[in-house]
Amino acid sequence: MVMLITQACSTSNVEGGTASKQGGGSEGGVLKVVRLSDATNLDPHFITDIPSANVLYQKVYETLVAFDKDMNIVPSLAKSWEQPDDTTWEFTLNEGITFHDGSALNAEAVKVTFDRLLDPNTGSPQKDKLGMIKEINVLDDYKVQFKLDAPYAPLLSILASNEGSIMSPKVIKENPDSLAKHPVGTGPFAFESWKSGQSIILTKNEDYWGDKPKIDGIEFQVVPEDATRLAMIETGEAHISDQVPVTEIERIESSDTLNLYRTEGLAVEYVGFNTKKKPFDNVKVRQAISMAIEREAIIKGVYNGVGTLANAAMSPKVFGHSDNVKPYEYDPNAAKGLLKEAGFEKGLELTLITSDRKERINMAEVIQSQLKGIGIKVNIQVLEYGAYIEAVDTGEHDMFIGGWGNATGDGDYNQYNLFHSSSHGSPGNHFYYTNEKVDELIEQARREVSPEVRKDLYEEAMNIEMEEAVYIPIRNYEHLAVYNNEVKDFWLNAVNYLMVNDATIE
Known part of the structure; x- marks a missing residue:
């Protein structure tokens, strides 16, 4: 895999690093993100666009493995994995993790998620991305095995993506259709509400198994007008927009209150x-x-x-x-x-x-x-x-x-x-x-x-x-984001997902 080169940060114009300035922000507060368009679906098995996935990826939902800033594969819900042969992969899960509805993350939960994705009756447009998986076996409570019908070089990269999101087995068994509007994962943020065409609100998961977020939540607001989004960032009414009109770059770069993040x-x-x-x-x-x-x-x-x-x-x-x-x-x-x-x-x-x-x-x-x-x-x-x-x-x-x-x-x-x-x-x-x-x-x-x-x-x-x-x-x-002086320590990955688990607000 070609690695993304992470470049150094500057005070007002960040190139591919982490948006940060001198001094640290305080914990707490709701991060307000303004966007051109609303999500189209909140079920990872049916999401086919990056803006929708961006609301959930590594926020509400997590994956067995994940990408770091350089697009290397690193552990996530799975603490380790091995490949006994070309068509067999085995993942050992971290223990003590729960979904937002209290369900336990275990090998059975992983199997339930991928069985649903691969079931032709589900009708997921993502099915063929993992269609080489012929069976999933629970080896013990925290070890799950994927048997493939042929070697598949990109498997880990797919499992690290939105398509690999691990979902609540309780919801999948009882009311899977509800996942389109009410996602339930293991992530650092839990879903609170979606007002179609207006906003999606996530709140801090106080029971999160990893390093807890420093902010209290995220509000994604739909603001169709480019000028309005920029004005909201400038006045502090919002903090970040990851959809930046290229015609406004010079204005942003010359502003004392606006900052531009750029990454390939x-x-x-x-x-x-x-x-x-x-x-x-x-x-x-x-x-x-x-x-x-x-x-x-x-x-x-x-x-x-x-x-x-x-x-x-x-x-x-x-x-x-x-x-x-x-x-x-x-x-x-x-x-x-x-x-x-x-x-x-x-x-x-x-x-x-x-x-x-x-x-x-x-x-x-x-x-x-x-x-x-x-x-x-x-x-x-x-x-x-x-x-x-x-x-x-x-x-x-x-x-x-x-x-x-x-x-x-x-x-x-x-x-x-x-x-x-x-x-x-x-x-x-x-x-x-x-x-x-x-x-x-x-x-x-x-x-x-x-x-x-x-x-x-x-x-x-x-x-x-x-x-x-x-x-x-x-x-x-080239991915762009505009942000104001109040927010620190977020970044965009090469996919254009907004990564905010370490973000702070002054």
């Missing part, structure tokens, strides 16, 4: 085609549009230089990335020729959908202008985030502006979810792309033990996806 991420932003809909089932149409979009102009003009130009739907920070994958060059004349060959000499009309993030809307407008140059009329449809997720999950869109937030640092999380034919819809393949050769390469890479062979397999798959113009890579993410 694992996510990639792209323009995607619904390959099962006409005319996007024609590869020449997709190739033409790919050649007509000037990607560098989007990075500079829309994103103010935040992030870097992507060459694939896999960040350079993710294991399996390859510089040998080459996107289509900007060539509007060649694009016109391809449209003519595809039977659209007089042009065509399409709808481009995007979520309501300001930068995404601006990108859509730039694309609209660029495609006009080759005779394509683009109608832009801006959707609230939840409606956007529903639209791409159901597959009625033409083109879309999307992003994939890798949660593991491993290429399987990109390739299987974005391009495997079994991942159409909510698991992540919003391109509705099907290619038997690509499926085979992705499955081979999952089973392969050699890191170098895995890289070669991913490179071959990515080159096919690029040749067939399934998507247009735009930007490798």
Whole structure:
């Protein structure tokens, strides 16, 4: 796994470290986090977006193993693990841990969680991410065994992610549907309330088994207006926003009360085609549009230089990335020729959908202008985030502006979810792309033990996806957060999860 380099902190502009200043904050207080959009679901087995998972990850829910700041795997609910052979993993749990409802964490609780995830009747879009698990065995009260049907190199990275959240066995057995709105885990914060479209409140878990948080709770507030979120941070009405408009960077950096946190991420932003809909089932149409979009102009003009130009739907920070994958060059004349060959000499009309993030809307407008140059009329449809997720999950869109937030640092999380034919819809393949050769390469890479062979397999798959113009890579993410002088000792990990267990408020 490619490790994230943690850089040093400064007083007002933090690069990839921990947001901190001279002196320590006092314990207590509620950390107020303002966000563009509400969560879409609070059940980890059904969450398919990073903003929703961010509310719960390592806050309400914990995992058998976890990532440290450098994306190394470290113990969490499991204090140790071993691999007797290539297809067997055994985890020994910490003892004396309870869920927020008083249920005991033991090997049976772990089995109940993963049995639910893997049960076809559950209908979880996360199922295939751990579909190589053929059985889970309780060896004793605090030792659980995973038997796989084949070697699976990324297993620990998946178990350390939101998908690996361990949930209350009591709730799973008695009322599993309630987990969508009322999560119950073992974490340092317990769920208190969710007012849809307004706020989610978590409170300090006084019975937490590990180091207790220094703050009393967290309130995630939904504030759609960028300017309002920034003003709330500036006045102290809120403490952190992890969705920062790139147009406000200079203002933040020149402020005495605002501070900017920046760190390179694992996510990639792209323009995607619904390959099962006409005319996007024609590869020449997709190739033409790919050649007509000037990607560098989007990075500079829309994103103010935040992030870097992507060459694939896999960040350079993710294991399996390859510089040998080459996107289509900007060539509007060649694009016109391809449209003519595809039977659209007089042009065509399409709808481009995007979520309501300001930068995404601006990108859509730039694309609209660029495609006009080759005779394509683009109608832009801006959707609230939840409606956007529903639209791409159901597959009625033409083109879309999307992003994939890798949660593991491993290429399987990109390739299987974005391009495997079994991942159409909510698991992540919003391109509705099907290619038997690509499926085979992705499955081979999952089973392969050699890191170098895995890289070669991913490179071959990515080159096919690029040749067939399934998507247009735009930007490798740089994660930003703005915070005021009152909050200290939080950090963003490479996935863009807000880590606040050590945070303090002055």
